[in-house]
Amino acid sequence: MRVLLVEDTTGLGEAVQDQISEDGHAVDWVQSLAFAETSVKTTPYNLILLDLMLPDGHGFDFLKKLRATGDTTPVIILTARDQVSDRITGLNAGADDYLVKPFDLSELSARVAAVARRYRGNPNPLVRVGDLEVDLADRRIDRNGQPVELTAREWALFEGFLQRPGILLSRAQLEDRLYEFGAEIESNTIEVYISRMRKKLGHDAIVTVRGMGYRLEPNEH
Amino acid sequence: MRVLLVEDTTGLGEAVQDQISEDGHAVDWVQSLAFAETSVKTTPYNLILLDLMLPDGHGFDFLKKLRATGDTTPVIILTARDQVSDRITGLNAGADDYLVKPFDLSELSARVAAVARRYRGNPNPLVRVGDLEVDLADRRIDRNGQPVELTAREWALFEGFLQRPGILLSRAQLEDRLYEFGAEIESNTIEVYISRMRKKLGHDAIVTVRGMGYRLEPNEH
DNA sequence: TATTACCGTTCAGGCCAGTGTCAGGTAGCA
DNA sequence: TGCTACCTGACACTGGCCTGAACGGTAATA
Structure with missing residues (x-):
């Protein structure tokens, strides 16, 4: 799969990138919403991992805009917030899943694999x-x-x-x-x-x- | 890619230039805002690396002027300041990313590569x-x-x-x-x-x- | 445990494009 | 005209590049 990682924390970003790569997926890592928006315009992704607190805005805004364009790419939200309200807001905004920091990398793998499973049968971009x-x-x-x-x-x-x-x-x-x-x-x-x-x-x-x-x-x- | 480096510190400038060159990009290095302004007028760049404290002014002024002309070239700010206020001001002024000194050269490479990724599929400037x-x-x-x-x-x-x-x-x-x-x-x-x-x-x-x-x-x- | 297969890495020998030099010729200038 | 700077075909040599082979490590299998 081709995965877009939107995460501005360098350490965490690297760890996630390494993990997903090791699981056999191609990862593009960006650190701001601005970059994320241009990335989704130029590349078809199978999955987006989205941090909420980003230097140039809130992840929900990006997510809403993405869904407004008719894009149905699965989105998993990564965030330090663990409040139920946020969780519900996120899912309403069109997220498919939710991971609360700090999370175990193996748990991340499992969620990503679940998305991959859903995608099986669909052709990948060539x-x-x-x-x-x-x-x-x-x-x-x-x-x-x-x-x-x-x-x-x-x-x-x-x-x-x-x-x-x-x-x-x-x-x-x-x-x-x-x-x-x-x-x-x-x-x-x-x-x-x-x-x-x-x-x-x-x-x-x-x-x-x-x-x-x-x-x-x-x-x- | 063609990269404009605006940095007045000689040691750091050389290191950055070497790194970006080794990554396969063409680097023009200038040490003042005056030179930077003439450079962007005469050459089309894919990326600008911008120091904030420069002998003839503040990088934000250059950035604002650049954006005012409708230029959307990606800009990554390099600065010793790590205050949130600066970070937000920079992103509001139109920066795409932010690197706080001292930064690891490999991190710089990663950010530059992220910008290069945006150009994937796009032809190089001719x-x-x-x-x-x-x-x-x-x-x-x-x-x-x-x-x-x-x-x-x-x-x-x-x-x-x-x-x-x-x-x-x-x-x-x-x-x-x-x-x-x-x-x-x-x-x-x-x-x-x-x-x-x-x-x-x-x-x-x-x-x-x-x-x-x-x-x-x-x-x- | 022994066997097997495969992968990553290093080495050695050979080939040939790229480089630097020269020599003889040509063009510009007083 | 003579002087000087420049041009270019030719050639030897070097070092970058290619590739078959071999070695050690690792993982799967019996």
Whole structure:
């Protein structure tokens, strides 16, 4: 699934993002209502996790506006408030579920999984790149109708290329996707993964830009 | 993405510039509001990182003026102040996000990436020079619809010409873009690269100013 | 526990594009 | 005309890149 996390607390945001990612979902994390609004306009999400107290307004306002546009994306509210009134207000505003801070990450997983279950059967959004058809949420790739299996590391790199068609990623950027930020690596691991991905995705799929990095070619054939 | 960094502290400015560059974005760094104002007039940015305490005024004034002109470029405020009042004032003035010094560079990366995410699917801003169409972030050049491939060294020089339209670059300035500052070079390497670039970009693209240097011709045909 | 399969990582050998240099030719200027 | 700055084809070398192979770790299975 593709999940939008709206949460301005850095620590909590990171923890939630890590948890949801580990559960196999793609997470976009924004820290203000302004960002949330542009995100939902540009990307189709399967689930929105919404904090209520945000620097530029109250989550309910965002939620009401979202529902007013006819958007039915499931929304789970994350908030420190545990008052019944808030809970009812939230559900009236169109929330699907409610999590009171501090909450256990495993509980969050369970709620998210419940939403995912409801979604099963509905098709996920597909990204098309050349002769590849990518289901980001389910981590599936079809190449000319044939499924392609990527390992975890390969996926981590591949997702980077999908950010934008034809995006150029430097070796440092790719390394940052695999390891702790800024970790030095002195072997040719990235090259090896590129080589393996080419074997699976087609040798023309990833283009070397010598001295600068790699790019996924949107118009391979 | 193309990022404008407005920050008068040298140490912090350099660190931020390095980080954003490594993330694959093009950074213009200015140290005063006066320079910032001319920069936003001449160049289209995807993101502005704005310090508040600047030698010639307060960042809020710049931000308000910017918004008054209808400019909606995302702005992230960098400041030592962590008071709620400032935070709210900033967001009211039209800021999209807020980073309190001292901040972790990886956190900065995350915020910038969040902005970059908004541009997912959107094309990068293109710079137009004569019959060339340049995508600085992805290092692509289209010449009359045909892609042009530049090597790393050629790009380093080409970017110099793009800093300002019609800028004149001396041989020494060009050498400084390729080698450690002040490195003496006694062969005609620069001439050779100019020659190679002309072959790829069109023979009229780069004009020789005898005895002075070279300039990229904005109105070639 | 032993077996198996797979994944992540490193290494070594080979290839070739990119780089820097030179030499001979050309164009601008006094 | 001579002088100087500049242009460009050619070439050797370096180092970035590719990839088969091997090794250790981990997880699933018997």
